[in-house]
Amino acid sequence: MTRRLLALLLLVAAPAAPAPADDGQRAFDARRYAEARHLWTAPAEAGDAQALLGLGQIEEGGRDGPADPAAAATFYARAAVRGAARAAYRLGRLYAAGTGVPRNLEQAEAWFAAGAEGGVTPTAQDRAELRRRSRPLAGDPDDLTAALPVAPAEDAAIPRSSGEPVVELVWAAPPQRAPARFFVEVVAVEDDRLRDVFAGYSDRSALLAALDPTASDYAWRVFVVGLDTPDYVASPWTRFRVASP
Amino acid sequence: MAPLTPSTGQIVAHRGWSTARDALIAAVQAGPGIVALLGPAGTGKTLLLHDVARALQAELPNVLLVDRGDAVPDAEALQGAVLIDEADRMDADALANLARRPDLAVVLAALPAFADRLAALPGAAIVTLGPIDEAEVPRFVAERLVQLGYAPDLLTLSAITALFERSGSVPRLLHTLLGLAVFAASLEGAERVGPEDVARAVLFRDGEEVAAEPPAIDPDVPELAPEPVALVAIAPLAAATPALRRRRWLVGAFAVLLICIGAATALLRHSPAGPPAPVAPDPDAAPASVATAEPAPQPPAPAAPTPEASPPLASAVAGPTLPSGSMIRVVLSYPMGDPGAARRGADVARQLRAEGVTVGEPVPVTPRVNVPSLLYYFTQDRDGAAEIGRKLDGRFGEATFARLPRHSALPRPGTIEFLLPPSEP
Numbered sequence: 001m002t003r004r005l006l007a008l009l010l011l012v013a014a015p016a017a018p019a020p021a022d023d024g025q026r027a028f029d030a031r032r033y034a035e036a037r038h039l040w041t042a043p044a045e046a047g048d049a050q051a052l053l054g055l056g057q058i059e060e061g062g063r064d065g066p067a068d069p070a071a072a073a074t075f076y077a078r079a080a081v082r083g084a085a086r087a088a089y090r091l092g093r094l095y096a097a098g099t100g101v102p103r104n105l106e107q108a109e110a111w112f113a114a115g116a117e118g119g120v121t122p123t124a125q126d127r128a129e130l131r132r133r134s135r136p137l138a139g140d141p142d143d144l145t146a147a148l149p150v151a152p153a154e155d156a157a158i159p160r161s162s163g164e165p166v167v168e169l170v171w172a173a174p175p176q177r178a179p180a181r182f183f184v185e186v187v188a189v190e191d192d193r194l195r196d197v198f199a200g201y202s203d204r205s206a207l208l209a210a211l212d213p214t215a216s217d218y219a220w221r222v223f224v225v226g227l228d229t230p231d232y233v234a235s236p237w238t239r240f241r242v243a244s245p
Numbered sequence: 246m247a248p249l250t251p252s253t254g255q256i257v258a259h260r261g262w263s264t265a266r267d268a269l270i271a272a273v274q275a276g277p278g279i280v281a282l283l284g285p286a287g288t289g290k291t292l293l294l295h296d297v298a299r300a301l302q303a304e305l306p307n308v309l310l311v312d313r314g315d316a317v318p319d320a321e322a323l324q325g326a327v328l329i330d331e332a333d334r335m336d337a338d339a340l341a342n343l344a345r346r347p348d349l350a351v352v353l354a355a356l357p358a359f360a361d362r363l364a365a366l367p368g369a370a371i372v373t374l375g376p377i378d379e380a381e382v383p384r385f386v387a388e389r390l391v392q393l394g395y396a397p398d399l400l401t402l403s404a405i406t407a408l409f410e411r412s413g414s415v416p417r418l419l420h421t422l423l424g425l426a427v428f429a430a431s432l433e434g435a436e437r438v439g440p441e442d443v444a445r446a447v448l449f450r451d452g453e454e455v456a457a458e459p460p461a462i463d464p465d466v467p468e469l470a471p472e473p474v475a476l477v478a479i480a481p482l483a484a485a486t487p488a489l490r491r492r493r494w495l496v497g498a499f500a501v502l503l504i505c506i507g508a509a510t511a512l513l514r515h516s517p518a519g520p521p522a523p524v525a526p527d528p529d530a531a532p533a534s535v536a537t538a539e540p541a542p543q544p545p546a547p548a549a550p551t552p553e554a555s556p557p558l559a560s561a562v563a564g565p566t567l568p569s570g571s572m573i574r575v576v577l578s579y580p581m582g583d584p585g586a587a588r589r590g591a592d593v594a595r596q597l598r599a600e601g602v603t604v605g606e607p608v609p610v611t612p613r614v615n616v617p618s619l620l621y622y623f624t625q626d627r628d629g630a631a632e633i634g635r636k637l638d639g640r641f642g643e644a645t646f647a648r649l650p651r652h653s654a655l656p657r658p659g660t661i662e663f664l665l666p667p668s669e670p
Contacts, residue, residue, distance in 0.1 A: 183658055185572070189565045194572075199657060219567050223658050230623050230648060232658045237567040 021051040028054055033063035044075070045159055047166070052079035053087040060090070060100075069100025074151050077206035078168040080111065085118025092122065095173075096130050101205075102174040105134055110204045144233045145174040147182060147205070147222045152240035160242045165211040167242075171222045171235065173205035179227040188215035189239065201225075217241050256292055257388045259377040259416075268372045269297045273326050273350045274304070279343070281332070281363050282354040284374035287417030290354040291330055293374060297352070298328050314339070314355075326350040333359050337608060340366070361611045364581055376414035385416075389423060399427065400438045407440040411447055422446045571659030573629040575604045578664055580612035585668035593637065593665065600636050612667055617645035620662040630661045641666070 024039035037058055043051035056075030059068045073094045079087035092111035095104050108130055112122045122130075151170040152158055158167055169184055186198040186209050197218065198209040211218065219239045225232040256262075265282065272280040284290050298310040307325025311317050314334035317327075320342035327343075329335070332353035335343075343351055344366045353359070363369045377385050383405050387397035400408070404426065412419035425446035430438040577594055579586040590607035597604045618641035621630035630644030641663070649655070656662075 181655065183655075187567075189567075192565065194565050194567070201655060223571075225623075225655055225658060227655075230646070232571070232623055232625055234569070234571065234658070 021048045021054075024051060024054055028057070028063075031063075033058055037064050044078075046161065047078075047082055047168070049079045049082035049084040049087070052076075052082065053084045053090075056087060056090065060094075069094060071100070073100040074170050077170040078151065080114060080204075081168050081206050081208040083118065085115045085120040087115075088112075088118065089115030089120045089122065093126065095205075096126070096133065101172055103133075104173050104175040104205075105130060106175065107173045107205050114204060143177060144180060144224045144226055144229075144231055145176060146233045146235050147174065147224050148172040149220065149222060149235050149238040152220075152238065154238050154240075156240045157243040158240060160216075160244050165213055165242060166208050167211055167218075167240075168206060169209050169220060169222075170206040176224065178229065180224045181227060183223040183225050183232070184209065184220065185223075186211070186218055186220040188212055189217040189219050190215070194219070211242060216243070256289075256296060257385055257392065257416075259381050259385055261375050261377065262289060262293060265372050265374045266293060266297060266300075269293070269352055270300055272370060272372070273297075273301055273352060277346075277348050277350050279351045279353065279363075279366055279369040281359060281369060281371050282352060282374060283357045283359060283371055285357060285376075285415065287415040288374045288376065289416050290374055294328050294330050294352065294354045301326060301328075314353075317343075320346055320349075323349055326352070328352040328354070330354045337362075337606065344369075361581075362608075364611065365609060377416060377419070379409055379414065382409045382414060382419075385419070386423060389420065393424075393427075395427065398437075401440070403440045404438050404443050407443040411443055571623075571626060571629065573602065573626070573633065573659045573661055574657065575602055575633060576660060576662045577604055577607045578610040578662070579607055580665070580667045581609040583612070583668050586665050589668075590665045593663070597633070597636060602633065602636065607665070610664075613664065616664055617647075618642055618664050618666055619644040620647040620664070621645075622647055622649060622656050622660060622662075623658055626659055626661065629659065633661050633663070 021040060021043040024036045024043070027033075027039055028036035036054060040048075040051035040054045040058075044055050052075050056072045056079060058064050059075060060072035061067060073091060076084075076087040076091040076094065080091055088111045091101075092108045092115060094100050095102075095111060096108035097103065101107075112126065112130075115121065149169075149171050152167060167186075169186070171182070173182070182202045182205070184198070184200055184202060184207060185196075187194040188197050195212075195215070197212050197215065200207065200209075209220075217239070218241065219237045221235045221237045223232045223234045258266075269280060269282060272278065282290055282294065295310065298308055302308045305326055309318075309323065309325070309327045311327065311329045312331070314329055314332040315336070317329055317335060317339055320339070323343075323346065327349060329352065332340075332355040335353075340362065343349065353363075357373075360371065363371065383402075386400055386405055386408065390399050391397050400423075408419060408422055408426065412422050422443060423446075426438050426442040429442040429445040435442070575594075575597060577590055577597075579590040587607065587609065594604045594607055619630055619634050619637075621627060621644055624646075627644065627646070634641065634644050644661070647662070
């Protein structure tokens with residue numbers, strides 16, 4: 001129940017919490033993109049969905065320097081798992097186009113569906129084009145392609161939050177020749193052992209994982225698990241730590 | 246983002262639903278005791294539990310609804326009636342603590358396999374919720390169509406038959422295919438939905454609809470592209486003109502499609518689990534983790550703790566070396582009502598832990614015959630299972646691959662199930 005309340009709190013409070021996120025939106029609307037980036041950076045690090053979405057828009061559109069769709073996809077994924085439906089929609093478009101992420105229509109569908117749950121549905125054009133792109137992949141359907149952890153990146157330090165610690169886990173999801181799901185493991189790396197902190201299946205290429213308030217060093221990885229074949233393939237481990245600001 | 250289970254305001258009741266509802270309410274009103282609501286995924290347990298909770302809250306002072314079995318407050322703090330969804334997630338201690346409260350009325354909603362665990366709770370009653378009776382399907386479909394704003398006779402009789410056959414009468418799947426079939430018919434400009442539309446709905450759901458042309462999105466202009474539309478609430482058709490009806494048909498069909506694809510993608514084709522459902526070695530029956538549908542943005546709970554802090558991993562040397570393979574975990578069970586097997590189970594768990602293997606607390610299950618003792622579920626876990634067999638000196642035979650039925654919940658990679666055989670008579 002506590003976790004439900006935390007989730008609710010995150011979903012409800014995140015968009016409205018720090019004023020700089022709203023200031024960032026005003027700067028963005030006024031096309032002062034460098035200022036918007038500056039104003040959004042700190043709230044984004046604290047998990048503000050609006051700020052993460054905004055930074056994604058800056059990166060995708062090349063509003064403050066060259067476009068970086070891979071960075072945009074990561075920002076969108078982080079915002080989406082924090083409840084930003086529009087970010088989920090935009091990430092769906094990136095997966096549909098294969099821009100900044102591998103082209104993966106399953107993931108495009110999954111993120112469109114996530115956006116639709118929040119009231120942002122794909123346009124008829126999105127859907128029509130998505131269907132036009134659908135083609136079976138060549139190759140052995142039993143072969144699974146590993147996903148690649150993106151965020152937190154290797155040796156990244158994420159700020160310790162005041163409440164229950166959580167982290168947005170994002171991975172690049174290559175298309176699969178057969179149906180598959182993701183399984184994510186997070187372990188606390190302690191002196192002489194690894195301790196389970198989070199484990200769970202996901203159909204989308206990102207999720208929000210609860211961490212252990214007593215731990216600071218972590219490692220995570222993602223498995224691609226076949227649904228039609230009894231196989232899985234694991235990504236490499238990625239270490240990160242939670243640091244006091 | 247909204248949960249995938251629809252709002253209880255959109256219930257279409259069927260006979261089995263009403264019977265289960267009446268039985269649950271009567272059981273709680275009768276006083277303390279445990280009653281389980283069991284049914285396969287998609288039959289509507291969550292909706293029913295919410296509906297029952299609402300009904301009881303109007304009559305009783307203390308009615309608590311808990312959404313997940315691993316989020317149940319301490320039993321000491323409970324009073325009155327408590328309704329627990331996803332009770333499969335409850336650990337053995339939490340369940341035992343509830344059973345020790347003779348003053349509580351408890352309703353536990355879970356998948357059918359939970360019945361194994363109920364056997365350990367004296368006096369627990371079971372209410373089952375199954376699919377819709379075949380005879381009820383036409384009425385069910387008609388009511389659902391009206392809810393969605395369509396004419397109740399939108400489907401031909403043969404389409405209804407096809408819908409029944411393709412969905413197995415499981416309400417959630419039936420809802421999904423119905424929405425997709427309406428969408429398929431709208432693409433063809435058909436006035437009514439026929440069996441061919443239901444067949445196309447199945448293709449949509451399974452992602453096998455392959456189209457012709459390659460892409461043409463310009464991904465570079467996302468901010469200039471048409472803004473996505475919000476979901477459209479569809480008014481009943483009664484007052485609509487034919488032209489308006491047609492427009493609503495198309496718009497509504499798209500809305501229904503989008504909802505259904507989300508649900509279908511997350512729930513049906515990829516097993517009944519949505520995004521991050523925490524997984525822990527499930528102590529019961531098959532080692533399949535208990536999985537439920539939840540939207541992505543909710544922070545998932547951490548994995549249920551292993552019974553003790555994991556020792557250095559089986560496949561890793563001492564120290565926090567990160568293993569390249571899976572982290573082997575043994576789910577150990579023994580035949581219920583067999584004290585000798587329970588003792589042996591505890592001994593085996595101790596032995597394996599002493600050798601650095603992560604082992605869940607042994608759990609009693611309904612005795613099964615002719616089942617190999619040591620099972621693994623993924624090709625990549627064959628060596629790990631064999632290693633467990635060697636640690637047990639080969640006393641329990643060779644590790645055996647167990648194929649999971651399609652659509653069943655997936656176990657965690659690295660799960661090895663060890664079923665202790667019954668004691669010799």
